[in-house]
Amino acid sequence: MKKAIIALALLASAGIQAQDIYTPGEGEGIIYFLPKTQIVVDIIATRVDYKPGEFGLYANRYLRLNNVSTRPETHWEIKDIQVRTAGIPDSTKAYIMKLKDKSLESNIELTDQGIAKAINTTSSYKEEQPEYKLQIPQKHENAHQYMTEDILVAGSSAKMAELTAREIYNIRESKNAILRGQADTMPKDGASLKLIISQLDKQERALTESFTGVTDRTDKVFTFTVNPEDKMSDKVFARFSSRLGVLQADNLAGDPISISISNSSSLPAPVEDGKKKKKIDGVIYNIPGKGKVSVSFQGKIKWENELQITQFGYTEVLVDGLFDKKVNTRVVFNPVTGGVIKIDKD
Incomplete structure (x- = not known):
C-alpha cells in the first residue's frame, strides 16, 4: 500500500x-x-532430454524392446x-x-x-x-548399485547386458511369486508387502533404464x-522451434506464434455532440x-x-x-x- x-x-x-x-x-x-x-x-x-542406456544396443536382443535409440537427443514441446x-x-x-x-x-x-x-x-x-x-527432472537410480558381482566382473558389454536382463527377469518372477502368495518367505503384513514390492520395482526400473535410457522433462x-489494438490479426509475437525452443518474434528459425484481438464491447462510449461542455x-x-x-x-x-x-x-x-x-x-x-x-x- x-x-x-x-x-x-x-x-x-x-x-x-x-x-x-x-x-x-x-x-x-x-x-x-x-x-x-x-x-x-x-x-x-518442455525441454525433453534423452540419455541412452549403457546396454541400448542389446535392448531388442535380451528384452525384446524395439526402437530403442542409442543416441542422445534434446527437443522442445509446447x-x-x-x-x-x-x-x-x-x-x-x-x-x-x-x-x-x-x-x-x-x-x-x-x-x-x-x-x-x-x-x-x-x-x-x-x-x-x-x-x-x-515439471522438473526426476531422480534416476544408478543401475550399477543393483547389479550383482557376476554382472560387474563380466568381460564384455554384451555379457553384462545378458546377465542384467536375466536379473530383471528374476526380479519380475520374485514380484509375481509374492503377489500370488507363492514366495518361500511371504511378507508378514500389508505394509511389509508394499515396501518389498516398491523396492523390487525400483531395482527393476533402474536396471531396465540401463537398456532403454532415461528421459527427463x-x-x-x-x-x-x-x-x-482493435482488429489485430495474426500478429507474430513469438516463435517456436522443436530444436531451439521458444524464440523472439524476429528469429526466423522457429514457426510463428500469433495473437488476434478484436473489440467485443457491448456498451458504446458516450458520443460527443461537438458542443463545448463545462468541466x-x-x-x-x-x-x-x-x-x-x-x-x-x-x-x-x-x-x-x-x-x-x-x-x-x-x-x-x-x-x-x-x-x-x-x-x-x-x-x-x-x-x-x-x-x-x-x-x-x-
Whole structure:
C-alpha cells in the first residue's frame, strides 16, 4: 500500500480540477494515473532430454524392446499457453487532484506505480499471479548399485547386458511369486508387502533404464507482452522451434506464434455532440471495454477467451460532491483496469 503524500504536490498541473491532465512543474495537487491494459502471454514449454542406456544396443536382443535409440537427443514441446492481462500506468491519462479542506477525495491510495487504488479507504485488492505446476527432472537410480558381482566382473558389454536382463527377469518372477502368495518367505503384513514390492520395482526400473535410457522433462515459462489494438490479426509475437525452443518474434528459425484481438464491447462510449461542455470537478476513472483474444500456432487456436481491455472502453467522472465530508463516500478501484470495484458511503 502506498499513501499519496503532500510531496506529490511538487509534481503538478496548470489546472486544479481532477480531470486536468498532468503537466510537470505547474500547480499543486496529487498526481494519479489510470492504467492501460497489456496482454500477457505465458508459453509453458518442455525441454525433453534423452540419455541412452549403457546396454541400448542389446535392448531388442535380451528384452525384446524395439526402437530403442542409442543416441542422445534434446527437443522442445509446447505444453500449454495461458493469457492474462496486466495494468501499467497510462502516460496519456495522468491527472492532478487538488487538495481540498472540505473534501475527502484527496485521501487517495496509490500503487507503487502511481495508479489509483482507493479513495477514503484502503484497498484489499491483490492481483493474483499464475502458479503453474512445472515439471522438473526426476531422480534416476544408478543401475550399477543393483547389479550383482557376476554382472560387474563380466568381460564384455554384451555379457553384462545378458546377465542384467536375466536379473530383471528374476526380479519380475520374485514380484509375481509374492503377489500370488507363492514366495518361500511371504511378507508378514500389508505394509511389509508394499515396501518389498516398491523396492523390487525400483531395482527393476533402474536396471531396465540401463537398456532403454532415461528421459527427463523440464518445464520453463516464457512470458511475452502485447499492447492490444482493435482488429489485430495474426500478429507474430513469438516463435517456436522443436530444436531451439521458444524464440523472439524476429528469429526466423522457429514457426510463428500469433495473437488476434478484436473489440467485443457491448456498451458504446458516450458520443460527443461537438458542443463545448463545462468541466465537471471530480475523479476520473475507467470504464473498461472487452476484447476477444486468441493465440494460434501452426494453424490451430491454442487459447481463446474474452478479456477486459481498458483501451476498448472510455473514462467517466465521480463528481466532486460525492466526497464531501458529510457524505463520506468510499471507492475501491481495480488497479489493473482502472474501473470501480466497490463504492459505498455512510
